[in-house]
Structures are given as structure tokens and as C-alpha cells.
Amino acid sequence: MDDLELGSDQGSHIAEQVRTDRLQQLFRQSGAAVFGSYMAAVMLCWLCWDRFDHTVVVGWIALLTVSTLLRIWMFIGYFRSPVTERTPKRWERKYWCTLVLSAGIWGAGALAVIPAHDLLAQAMVMLFTVGMSVSAVACYSAYRNMTMLSIGLVLLPCSTWLLFQPSTLQEGMALAVFVFASFVASATRRMSDALETAFRLTREMERENRLSIRAARTDELTGLKNRRAFFDDAHQLYSECKSNGSVLCAVMLDMDHFKHINDSYGHQVGDQVLRQVGAVISASIRKNDVHGRLGGEEFAILLPDTSIEVATSIAQELMQAIAGLKAEPADRITASLGVASSDFTDDSLYSLMNNADRALYRAKSYGRNQVAVAQ
Numbered sequence: 552m553d554d555l556e557l558g559s560d561q562g563s564h565i566a567e568q569v570r571t572d573r574l575q576q577l578f579r580q581s582g583a584a585v586f587g588s589y590m591a592a593v594m595l596c597w598l599c600w601d602r603f604d605h606t607v608v609v610g611w612i613a614l615l616t617v618s619t620l621l622r623i624w625m626f627i628g629y630f631r632s633p634v635t636e637r638t639p640k641r642w643e644r645k646y647w648c649t650l651v652l653s654a655g656i657w658g659a660g661a662l663a664v665i666p667a668h669d670l671l672a673q674a675m676v677m678l679f680t681v682g683m684s685v686s687a688v689a690c691y692s693a694y695r696n697m698t699m700l701s702i703g704l705v706l707l708p709c710s711t712w713l714l715f716q717p718s719t720l721q722e723g724m725a726l727a728v729f730v731f732a733s734f735v736a737s738a739t740r741r742m743s744d745a746l747e748t749a750f751r752l753t754r755e756m757e758r759e760n761r762l763s764i765r766a767a768r769t770d771e772l773t774g775l776k777n778r779r780a781f782f783d784d785a786h787q788l789y790s791e792c793k794s795n796g797s798v799l800c801a802v803m804l805d806m807d808h809f810k811h812i813n814d815s816y817g818h819q820v821g822d823q824v825l826r827q828v829g830a831v832i833s834a835s836i837r838k839n840d841v842h843g844r845l846g847g848e849e850f851a852i853l854l855p856d857t858s859i860e861v862a863t864s865i866a867q868e869l870m871q872a873i874a875g876l877k878a879e880p881a882d883r884i885t886a887s888l889g890v891a892s893s894d895f896t897d898d899s900l901y902s903l904m905n906n907a908d909r910a911l912y913r914a915k916s917y918g919r920n921q922v923a924v925a926q
């Protein structure tokens with residue numbers, strides 16, 4: 552989409568970019584969580600092997616293996632896909648599904664393995680679930696709701712169960728976990744807000760930068776390249792043609808008796824004529840040609856890989872198209888053009904342009920509304 556045309560859409564365009572940035576951040580940050588959560592469950596089962604029911608442990612680890620493989624498969628798919636396809640629309644829902652599945656299995660599995668009468672094992676399980684919650688803040692901070700949901704799914708089953716156990720130690724453990732979870736929740740909100748602000752500001756700055764670069768290179772009246780941008784691109788094209796050994800032609804175009812148009816019909820009509828001439832030039836040139844408004848009523852075009860004969864016939868077509876323009880109330884609009892070709896022995900873009908300029912002033916002196924070729 553053209554940035555200058557964004558208008559009222561620019562807010563939603565930036566919002567969409569910020570969403571994409573958050574998704575990218577999520578995938579980059581949370582890769583470790585996929586292995587981390589699996590390894591945490593394996594380590595917990597290893598440490599409490601003698602205290603847990605082995606059948607439940609095997610079932611839990613098997614389910615976690617499946618959900619972890621699913622997540623790895625999704626990560627590979629994301630990082631292998633072209634950047635243009637890494638959109639929130641395509642990936643957010645998949646991420647949510649795999650996250651809910653794996654956090655749900657983690658929380659439900661922890662509840663299933665927790666032994667009813669073994670305080671030490673219960674404390675170990677809670678230690679691991681709390682550790683998982685802290686990691687969730689670090690990994691999913693780009694998506695606040697994801698952090699909250701994964702913490703809830705991992706922490707809530709065991710801590711709620713503990714809350715309804717007879718011992719005050721168990722109740723105290725559950726309450727401590729809830730207090731801790733509320734701190735984590737508020738830290739998560741601050742982190743995700745700060746991240747979102749950083750992404751938005753970066754995108755806004757990038758956009759402003761692009762707009763100001765474009766404004767600095769564009770002629771406001773005609774939308775063509777201005778003098779500075781024309782010469783920037785012209786120097787590059789000249790060097791490319793010189794090193795390729797291809798012919799480069801220059802066409803200089805100057806409106807005839809433009810002062811008369813301004814004086815007779817006013818500057819607004821003059822401006823309208825310049826806009827129309829700019830549109831005629833833009834419509835006549837090829838993608839690789841470089842064209843621009845050098846100032847006033849003077850335009851320049853560089854035609855790479857073009858013989859002087861072809862450049863002359865392009866200039867003649869331009870002259871005829873301009874003579875056919877209607878810009879009421881101005882009755883007669885014409886331009887004179889000069890064409891020159893570079894054999895690169897002169898070694899300078901400026902001498903090519905000067906040759907075209909001299910030809911242009913010969914066209915003027917021969918009566919205007921014509922094309923002259925440099926001798």
C-alpha cells in the first residue's frame with residue numbers, strides 16, 4: 552500500500568503491523584518455553600518418582616510429548632514460511648490452540664500426580680508450577696492474555712485443590728501461590744503494555760521517516776522526482792550504463808512561452824499545465840528510465856539502452872502529446888526538446904545533460920515546438 556495514500560487508514564495499518572511484530576516477538580521468545588515446560592515435567596517426575604503413581608506419570612509425560620511435538624511442528628512451520636505469510640490471521644489461532652493444550656495438560660497432569668498425603672511432594676509440585684508461571688511471563692509477554700491463561704491453566708488446578716485440603720499449611724501454600732500470581736499478573740500487564748508501545752512507536756517512526764524521505768525527493772506540484780532525486784538516480788544510472796557499456800540518452804524538455812500562459816491565465820492554470828505535462832511524461836517512459844522536474848518549466852528524462860534514433864522519436868511523441876493537451880482557457884501548449892546520447896568518452900553526466908540542453912536551446916531558436924538532436 553502506498554504510504555502517502557494511507558490517509559485515515561494509517562492508524563489501522565500501523566495497528567496491524569504492531570500485531571505482526573507482537574506475533575514475531577512471541578515466536579522468537581517462546582521457543583525455549585516449548586522445551587522448558589516439557590523438561591520441567593520430566594524433572595519433577597524424576598525427582599518425585601518414588602512418590603508419584605507411575606501409571607499417571609507415564610500417561611502425563613506421553614500426553615506432554617504429543618503436545619510438545621505439535622508445538623515444535625508449529626514453530627518449524629512458522630519459521631519456514633515466507634515472512635509475508637507470518638501474519639496474525641494465519642498463526643495466532645494455531646498458537647492459542649497449542650498453548651491451551653499444552654498448559655492444560657501440564658496443569659491437569661500436575662493435579663493428577665500430586666499425592667494426597669505427601670506434603671513434600673505437594674510442595675515440589677507447587678514449586679514447579681510457580682516456576683512455570685514465571686517462565687510464562689518471560690516467554691509470552693507480547694500477549695498478555697496468553698500469559699494469564701497459561702498461568703491460570705498451570706497454577707489453578709493444584710492450588711485450588713490445595714486450598715480445600717484440611718491442613719493450614721496446605722491452605723497457606725495455596726494462598727501464597729494466589730498472592731504471588733496476582734503480582735505476576737500486574738507485572739505482565741505492564742510488560743505487555745510497554746512492549747506494545749515500543750512496537751507502535753517504532754512503526755510510527757519508520758513511517759514518518761519514509762514519508763519525509765519521499766517528500767524530500769518529490770516535486771510537490773507534479774509528483775515527479777525533484778531535481779535532487781533526479782540527479783541522485785541519474786548518477787547511478789549513468790554509472791551502471793557506463794560499466795555495462797550500454798547507450799544512454801538524455802532528453803531535456805522546456806515549455807514554450809510559459810511566462811505568457813502564467814501572465815495571461817494566472818499561475819493556477821500554469822500549475823495545471825505543469826501537472827498535465829508531468830503526467831504525459833510519466834505515461835510515456837519505461838520502468839528503467841529516470842525522469843524528473845528540474846525546476847520551473849524544465850523537465851529531464853534519461854533513457855538507458857536506447858539509441859539516439861529511438862530517443863528522438865520518443866521526444867517527438869512527447870512533443871506531440873504535449874501539443875495535444877487541453878488546459879482551458881490556455882489555447883496552445885507546446886514544448887521544445889533537446890536530445891543527446893552519451894558514448895561515455897566525455898565521462899560525465901553533466902556533459903551529457905549540457906549537450907541535451909544546448910540542443911534544446913537550438914530547438915527554441917529554430918521556432919519552438921520541435922525536437923533538436925545534439926551534434
Ligand SMILES: Nc1nc2c(ncn2[C@@H]2O[C@H](COP(=O)(O)OP(=O)(O)OP(=O)(O)O)[C@@H](O)[C@H]2O)c(=O)[nH]1
Nearest residue numbers: 805806807808809810811813818819821822847848
Ligand atoms: N505556474 C507556474 N509557473 C512557474 C513555475 N515555475 C516557474 N514558473 C514560471 O515559468 C516562467 C518561465 O519563463 P521563461 O523562463 O521566460 O520561459 P518561457 O516564458 O517559457 O519562454 P521560453 O522558454 O523562451 O519559451 C516564469 O514566468 C516562471 O514564473 C511553477 O511552478 N508554476
